[in-house]
Amino acid sequence: MSSEISPPSTVPVLRVKRLDPDLPLPARAHPGDAGVDLFSTIDLELAPGRRQLVGTGIAVALPVGTVGLIHPRSGLAARAGLSIANTPGTVDAGYRGEIKVCLINLDPDESIAIARGDRIAQLLVQRVELPELVEADELDDTSRGAGGYGSSGGHARLDDAPASGV
Numbered sequence: 001m002s003s004e005i006s007p008p009s010t011v012p013v014l015r016v017k018r019l020d021p022d023l024p025l026p027a028r029a030h031p032g033d034a035g036v037d038l039f040s041t042i043d044l045e046l047a048p049g050r051r052q053l054v055g056t057g058i059a060v061a062l063p064v065g066t067v068g069l070i071h072p073r074s075g076l077a078a079r080a081g082l083s084i085a086n087t088p089g090t091v092d093a094g095y096r097g098e099i100k101v102c103l104i105n106l107d108p109d110e111s112i113a114i115a116r117g118d119r120i121a122q123l124l125v126q127r128v129e130l131p132e133l134v135e136a137d138e139l140d141d142t143s144r145g146a147g148g149y150g151s152s153g154g155h156a157r158l159d160d161a162p163a164s165g166v
């Protein structure tokens with residue numbers, strides 16, 4: 001037996017404007033899902049390697065201090081190679097235009113057909129810090145320091161490869 005996830009007692013509200021009233025209001029597939037699935041407003045066919053900006057038919061009023069993140073759907077990614085060129089897309093709190101998705105076909109061989117009304121991506125809303133940027137001449141010391149880009153090792157096969165990558 002599945003145990004349903006109860007929403008918290010105070011649920012924040014996200015105001016959503018439907019710009020394409022013939023499409024349903026986006027919704028979570030299951031209670032407690034992080035993502036709200038977004039629809040395509042158009043039919044399209046994406047050839048291998050091609051990308052296209054696709055409307056979702058909605059605009060939102062995200063509370064200041066939150067960000068909307070547009071993520072791919074994992075099923076479509078695994079089955080067909082459908083992804084988002086700028087994943088995750090960033091929707092600023094002040095943005096009131098239509099949310100659009102820059103879909104990309106990562107499959108090397110097969111085209112992907114999408115129909116109007118298909119769920120093509122998902123919107124996550126997350127809290128985000130909005131720090132004031134203050135210029136600093138010196139930064140504090142840390143054990144990592146400036147080490148990055150694999151400085152901690154662990155890629156034995158790649159670490160041994162010649163720098164040219166051949």
Ligand SMILES: O=c1ccn([C@H]2C[C@H](O)[C@@H](COP(=O)(O)OP(=O)(O)OP(=O)(O)O)O2)c(=O)[nH]1
Pocket residue numbers: 070086088089090091092093095098099100101102
């Ligand atoms: O997947 C996305 C990403 C962005 N946007 C919208 C909302 C966002 O607030 C705006 C700008 O996005 P971003 O800052 O990532 O793009 P930019 O190239 O920096 O454009 P801008 O100069 O308008 O900030 O475009 C979408 O509709 N979908």
Ligand SMILES: [Mg+2]
Pocket residue numbers: none
């Ligand atoms: Mg920007």
